[in-house]
Each structure stands twice: as C-alpha cells, then as structure tokens.
Amino acid sequence: MCFRRAPTASLRLNSPPHMPTIVTAERLSKTFRVKVRDPGLKGALAALLRPRYRDVHAVRDVTFRIEPGEIVAFLGPNGAGKTTTLKMLTGLLYPTTGRVEVAGFVPWTGGRDFKRRIALVLGNRQQLVWDLPPEETFLLNRAIYDIAEPAYRERLVELVDLLELRDVLDKPVRQLSLGERMKCELAAALLHHPPLLFLDEPTLGLDVTAQEAIRRFLSQYRERHGATVLLTSHYMQDVTALASRVLIINRGRLLYDGALDALVTRMARIKRIELVLGPGDGVTAEALATFGTVKSFHFPNAVLEVRREEAAATSARLLAALPVADLSIEDPPIEDVIRQAFAHGVGQDDA
Amino acid sequence: MSRLVRWEWLRRYGALLRVAWLQDLQYRASIVLWLLWGVTEPAVALGIWWAIAADGPVQGYARADFARYFFALMLVNQLTIAWDSWYLDSWIREGELNFRLARPIHPAHEAVAENIAYKARTAGMILVVWLIVAAAWPAVRLPFGAGQWALAAAAVLLAAAMRFFISFATGLLAFWTTRATAIMELHAGISLFLSGRLAPLALLPPAVARVAGFFWFPYMLAFPVDLLTGAVHGAAVVQGFVGQAVWLAVWVGAYRLTWTRGLRRYGAVGG
Numbered sequence: 001m002c003f004r005r006a007p008t009a010s011l012r013l014n015s016p017p018h019m020p021t022i023v024t025a026e027r028l029s030k031t032f033r034v035k036v037r038d039p040g041l042k043g044a045l046a047a048l049l050r051p052r053y054r055d056v057h058a059v060r061d062v063t064f065r066i067e068p069g070e071i072v073a074f075l076g077p078n079g080a081g082k083t084t085t086l087k088m089l090t091g092l093l094y095p096t097t098g099r100v101e102v103a104g105f106v107p108w109t110g111g112r113d114f115k116r117r118i119a120l121v122l123g124n125r126q127q128l129v130w131d132l133p134p135e136e137t138f139l140l141n142r143a144i145y146d147i148a149e150p151a152y153r154e155r156l157v158e159l160v161d162l163l164e165l166r167d168v169l170d171k172p173v174r175q176l177s178l179g180e181r182m183k184c185e186l187a188a189a190l191l192h193h194p195p196l197l198f199l200d201e202p203t204l205g206l207d208v209t210a211q212e213a214i215r216r217f218l219s220q221y222r223e224r225h226g227a228t229v230l231l232t233s234h235y236m237q238d239v240t241a242l243a244s245r246v247l248i249i250n251r252g253r254l255l256y257d258g259a260l261d262a263l264v265t266r267m268a269r270i271k272r273i274e275l276v277l278g279p280g281d282g283v284t285a286e287a288l289a290t291f292g293t294v295k296s297f298h299f300p301n302a303v304l305e306v307r308r309e310e311a312a313a314t315s316a317r318l319l320a321a322l323p324v325a326d327l328s329i330e331d332p333p334i335e336d337v338i339r340q341a342f343a344h345g346v347g348q349d350d351a
Numbered sequence: 352m353s354r355l356v357r358w359e360w361l362r363r364y365g366a367l368l369r370v371a372w373l374q375d376l377q378y379r380a381s382i383v384l385w386l387l388w389g390v391t392e393p394a395v396a397l398g399i400w401w402a403i404a405a406d407g408p409v410q411g412y413a414r415a416d417f418a419r420y421f422f423a424l425m426l427v428n429q430l431t432i433a434w435d436s437w438y439l440d441s442w443i444r445e446g447e448l449n450f451r452l453a454r455p456i457h458p459a460h461e462a463v464a465e466n467i468a469y470k471a472r473t474a475g476m477i478l479v480v481w482l483i484v485a486a487a488w489p490a491v492r493l494p495f496g497a498g499q500w501a502l503a504a505a506a507v508l509l510a511a512a513m514r515f516f517i518s519f520a521t522g523l524l525a526f527w528t529t530r531a532t533a534i535m536e537l538h539a540g541i542s543l544f545l546s547g548r549l550a551p552l553a554l555l556p557p558a559v560a561r562v563a564g565f566f567w568f569p570y571m572l573a574f575p576v577d578l579l580t581g582a583v584h585g586a587a588v589v590q591g592f593v594g595q596a597v598w599l600a601v602w603v604g605a606y607r608l609t610w611t612r613g614l615r616r617y618g619a620v621g622g
Contacts, residue, residue: 090453094618108618112455120453127450129370131377136370143366144456146359172377 020104022196022228023066023089028098030059030084030252058084060252061098066230068195071222073243074232077342081252082232083200089230090120090198103196116145119189123201126185128173134184135169138191145192152191159187162217179210186217199231203238215241236334250342260334267337271311272330275302278323291318300325305332363456367464375468386473389429390480396549397421410554415490416580420551422481422491423579427572428548429474431511435462436535439522444529448617459519466515494581502588506575509595514571516602523606526613547573551582567598 036054037047059081066072074082087093088100091107091114100107105114128137142152160166163183168176176184182202189197202218203211219242222229233239239246240260248256248263256263273292277283277300285297291314292306306314311329318324331337375382400417403409412420442448442458451458485492518535525531543549544559545568552560552573563569574591577583583591 087449092449092452092618094615115453115455118453120450122446122449125446125449127454129374131374132370136373140366140370141454143363144454146362 020068021065021101022068022103023064023230024099024101025062025064025085025089026099028059028062028085028088028100029057029096030081030088030093031096032056032058057252059088059095059249062249062252062254064247064254064257066228068228069222069226070245071218071229071231071243072245072247073239074230074247074249075239075338076232076249080249082249084252085249086120086198086200086230086232090118091115116192117194118196118198119192119194120198121185121189121200121202123182123199123204126173126181127188128181128184130173133170133172134165134176134188137173137184137188141188141191147192151193155191155193156187159190162220163187164213177210179206179213182206182210182214183217186214190221193225195227197227197229197231199229201232201234203233203235211235211237218242236338240334248338248341250345255341255345263341264331264334264337267340268332269308270305270332271308272332273304273306273311273315273318274328274330275304275318275322275324276300276326277302278325280323283322287322363460364464367461368468371465371468372472375472382472386429386476389432389473390425390477392548393421393425393428400550412551412554417551418488418490419493419580420576420582422484423493423576424548424572426474426477426481427507427510427575427579429477430470430507431514431571431575432470433466433511433515433518434469435466435515435518436522436532438462438465439519440525440531443523443525443617452614462519463515466511470511493579496581499578499581503575503579506578506591506595509592509599510571510575513567513595513599513602516599516606517567517571520602520606520609523609523613526609526616542568542571545569546571547576551577567594567602570595570598 032055033053034056035047036052037043062081062085074085076082084093088095089102089107091102091110094108102110103114103117105117107114128134129140138152138156141147142149147155160169163186165180165183165187168180168184173181173184186202199218203214206214215238218229218231221227229242231238231242243260245258246256246260246263247254272295283299283302285294288294288297288302288304292304292310295303295305297303304314304318315327315329319327397417400409400412400421401414404412404414404417407413408416439462442451448458451461481491517538521535521538522531524534528534544555545563545566547569552563552569555563570591574583574595578588578591
C-alpha cells in the first residue's frame with residue numbers, strides 16, 4: 001500500500017558548492033483567514049448564515065538568512081509570529097507570499113529527504129509514546145529514519161550520556177518529570193543526526209535546573225556536531241546562554257536581526273551605575289539624585305541610571321564626591337532592553 | 352522497488368507494530384471491554400433471532416443458520432473495524448499531527464500498524480472462543496473448503512481496507528469541522544441496518560435491501576460473512592468482489608482528496 005504525501009513532487013534547489021546558506025527566508029508572509037463570531041446564540045446563528053472573515057497577518061515580510069552552525073533565537077511575545085515562522089520553515093505551513101529554502105529544499109514540497117535533515121521539537125507537544133519507556137520511541141525512530149544499528153547504538157550512548165538519561169530509559173514516559181520528558185524528546189529528535197534543529201519553546205514550564213540542563217546539552221551538542229539550531233523562547237536565559245544571534249519579531253514583523261550585545265548597545269541609551277558606599281554618613285537619596293536617576297537606595301547599596309555617554313564622567317564625579325567602596329557600570333538587564341524593543345521598536349536612529 | 356527498500360519497510364512496520372502491541376498491553380482491561388462490546392451486539396441480535404426462529408425457519412434461516420451467521424459476523428467485524436476517525440480527530444485537534452507530519456513517514460502507516468495490532472489480538476481472541484464453542488456446539492461449525500476460506504479471507508481483507516479508508520477519510524474531515532467523529536457515529540448507526548450487523552440482509556424489507564445495494568454497506572460486512580458461511584454462490588460471489596473493488600477505489604479516492612485538500616487547508620490556516 002502506498003500513501004502519497006501531498007503535494008508529492010520533491011524539489012531540490014540548486015545550491016552553491018561550498019558552505020551554502022542553510023536557511024533562507026525572503027519576504028515571508030503568512031495571513032490567516034479567521035472566522036469572526038459574535039458571542040451568544042445570535043452570534044452563532046449569524047456566523048452560520050453569513051460567515052464573516054478577518055485577515056490575521058501572523059507574519060509580514062520577514063527576510064533573513066542563517067548560515068550552517070549558527071544558533072539563532074526567535075524572540076517575541078505570545079502571538080508575535082515565532083511559531084508560525086518555525087512552522088513555515090519546517091513545511092507544516094506554507095507561506096502566503098515569499099520564498100523559503102531550508103537545507104536546499106522548499107520545505108512544503110521537500111518530502112522525506114527534507115524531513116530526514118531536520119528535527120522539530122515542540123515544547124508543548126510530544127512525540128514520545130506516552131505509555132511506554134522512552135527507549136521504545138527511540139527504537140521506533142531508528143526504524144522510521146532508517147538508522148543503521150551501529151550508528152544508533154553509538155548515538156544513543158552519546159545522547160544518554162550528555163542528557164543523563166540512564167535512570168529514565170526504562171520508565172514509562174507518563175511517570176517522568178517534565179524536564180526528563182523534554183530531555184527524552186531531544187534524544188528522540190536527534191537520533192537521526194539532523195543538521196538542522198527547530199526547537200519551539202524547548203524549556204517551557206521547566207524548573208531552573210532542568211532549563212540549565214537543556215541549555216548545557218544544546219550548546220554541547222552543537223559544539224560536537226556543528227548542527228544549526230533555531231529556537232524560540234520566552235526565557236531570556238535561553239537566549240543569552242545559547243544564541244549568537246537573535247531575531248526579534250513582534251506583531252509579525254522582524255524588528256531586529258543581529259547579535260544580542262549589539263542590540264543592547266543600540267537600544268540602551270542608559271547605563272546603570274551600581275555603588276557600594278563606604279562607611280560614614282551624609283549620603284542621601286537627594287545627594288545621589290544630583291548624579292542621575294536613583295533606581296534604588298538601601299544603604300550601603302545604590303543603583304543609579306545615567307545617560308550612556310555620561311557614564312564614565314559621572315562615575316569619576318561620584319568617586320571624587322562620595323565615599324565609594326565599590327562601583328560598577330552595567331548595561332540595563334536584557335529583559336528591559338527587549339521589553340523596550342517590543343514597545344518602541346528598534347529604530348536605526350536609536351543608537 | 353528494490354529489495355533494500357522493502358527491507359526498510361518491513362523494519363518500519365515491525366517497529367510500528369511493536370509499539371502498537373506494547374501500548375495495547377498497557378490497557379488490558381480496556382481491550383477486554385472493547386471485546387465484550389464487540390461480542391455483545393451480535394450476541395443480542397442472535398438471541399432475538401433465536402427466539403423468533405423458535406417455530407421454524409425465517410425466510411430460510413433456521414436457528415443454526417442464525418448462530419453461524421452471527422459468529423461469523425462477530426469475527427469479520429473485529430477483523431474489519433477501524434477506529435481511525437477518532438485517532439485522526441484528536442491528532443488534528445490537539446496538534447499531535449505536527450510532529451507526525453515532520454517525520455519522514457506518512458501518518459497513515461502508523462494507523463495501519465495500529466489496525467493490524469488491534470485486529471490480530473481481538474480477532475484472535477474471538478477465534479479461540481469460537482473454536483471452544485464449536486467443539487461443544489456443531490451448529491456454529493463452518494463448512495470446510497480451502498478455496499472458500501481463501502475467498503472469504505480476500506473479501507475480509509478488502510472489507511478491512513475499505514473500512515480503514517472510510518474511517519481515515521472521515522477522520523480527516525476534522526481539518527474542516529469539529530464534528531468528524533459524529534459523522535462517523537452516524538455512519539456506524541446506518542451501517543447497523545444496512546451492513547448486516549442486526550440481521551442478514553436477506554431478511555431486510557426488499558426496499559431497504561435495495562437501498563443498501565446502492566451503497567458500500569453490504570460489502571463492509573454482509574458479503575464477507577456470507578462468503579464465510581457459504582451463503583453466496585456463483586455469480587453473486589463475482590458481483591460481491593466487484594462491488595468491494597469499486598467501493599474501495601471510491602474510498603481511496605475520497606481519502607486522497609481529503610488528505611490533499613486537508614493538508615493544504617491545514618497549511619493555510621494552521622493547527
């Protein structure tokens with residue numbers, strides 16, 4: 001019996017001979033048509049008789065390229081278009097307009113050859129067989145991805161070691177903790193050694209220890225195998241720990257594409273000066289306020305915010321004027337920067 | 352197809368079947384419940400016809416004929432029943448189709464393996480029960496004939512394929528509606544009368560039997576059951592196989608249409 005996937009054509013695009021770009025998205029847009037329904041019985045009847053539709057622009061005109069070996073994070077609030085973009089890159093959704101090429105394939109028509117080259121891990125959906133130990137899902141994937149026995153053994157040993165899965169391999173999945181399950185999900189998704197990983201919220205709902213374990217694993221795995229990783233996350237720590245590059249997306253638009261520290265430099269017009277005051281009194285909040293905005297003051301600790309370009313001069317004045325035991329100049333927390341980016345955008349003239 | 356490719360598919364099906372069986376073993380109690388459900392309906396129908404036939408045959412069906420018919424029905428029903436609508440409906444609604452679409456294997460193969468695993472187990476159990484009953488009660492023994500059994504096996508296979516595609520294609524309606532399983536329930540309700548689950552089709556009012564003949568229902572159950580009990584002969588056998596082949600082709604077409612269109616819609620509106 002033969003089941004044909006639709007559409008069936010497998011289209012391989014020509015790619016340059018050395019180090020081709022692994023992901024290309026060009027002017028990618030996705031518009032959903034959503035049925036609008038007023039509440040109540042009347043609304044239900046009206047929707048049945050005369051359905052009204054509204055266009056939702058989930059992704060608008062997004063363009064980016066990803067080179068092999070990069071770890072790139074999609075950042076954005078709920079409903080920003082992160083998951084929609086990820087689904088278009090993996091071939092689950094097709095774009096309304098624009099062009100996508102992933103690992104040399106158009107995802108939507110890439111068929112089996114394309115699917116062997118990617119792994120998709122969805123933080124809120126699992127592929128592990130719920131009632132059976134995780135090793136059963138691993139064995140299933142060995143057959144589905146045609147992994148030869150020696151390669152399977154070798155990879156399993158490596159993944160079990162890196163993810164510390166020894167004690168959970170023979171427990172039914174339903175008895176595992178959320179963190180253990182996510183580790184097993186990753187193992188199941190990586191057994192076929194895909195060069196490209198798509199991770200949608202891989203640390204969603206996990207406690208801090210489990211989040212760290214996942215992050216540690218991902219960076220180790222990438223170092224060893226040079227895989228390209230695209231992940232979406234709500235957690236800034238995921239991004240700061242893993243990603244060399246961020247794509248900030250909000251209301252379907254790409255606001256920023258680049259290194260995280262460059263974003264901070266561009267966005268943060270202020271610097272934080274953190275002070276530890278020395279013994280002696282006479283330092284008041286009013287006195288501090290003459291140097292900059294006082295964010296907090298609990299003797300002997302104080303935090304001031306000053307304009308970026310004045311940070312050095314203000315620090316010098318503070319050291320001269322006050323009994324300072326310790327002083328450090330910091331960028332504002334990355335969360336603040338991102339929040340600011342979502343609220344006001346990332347203008348080119350903001351630097 | 353090269354030998355290497357075939358070997359890969361054997362390995363894939365082996366792995367899918369293994370998972371399906373291991374999963375079923377986790378739910379032994381529910382298997383027994385489903386089996387009881389599968390046995391109860393024909394048993395009740397047999398009880399009613401047994402009582403009706405107390406004073407002599409009903410349109411040629413004596414008590415022993417009813418017993419044979421409903422035992423055969425029990426077995427054929429277990430061998431051909433397909434629950435795929437319910438699986439697909441939940442895969443689509445709960446977003447579990449996503450990872451299945453991202454794997455390099457069509458999700459239908461998982462469904463087929465699931466069917467084989469389920470049928471091997473429940474039908475195997477019914478067969479054992481039947482053999483035990485037949486040892487004590489000659490009425491339910493089947494006339495033996497290797498050729499006839501081979502034909503019946505072929506008809507059962509075609510019926511199983513048809514019911515699989517009916518269930519799968521209907522389940523795919525979940526891409527458009529939240530009522531896909533309700534449609535399947537309705538189909539099951541109609542098939543209760545038109546496929547021979549409640550009574551041999553020969554006993555239906557002629558008008559109803561004629562209506563049934565325009566649809567696929569008789570080919571789902573009644574035809575393979577009659578073939579197994581030796582109630583059809585000659586041209587009717589050929590006619591039955593032709594009917595099965597035609598309706599199978601129709602439902603494969605329906606599956607292809609719902610799958611292609613459904614995926615396109617899924618791709619357009621998301622899940």
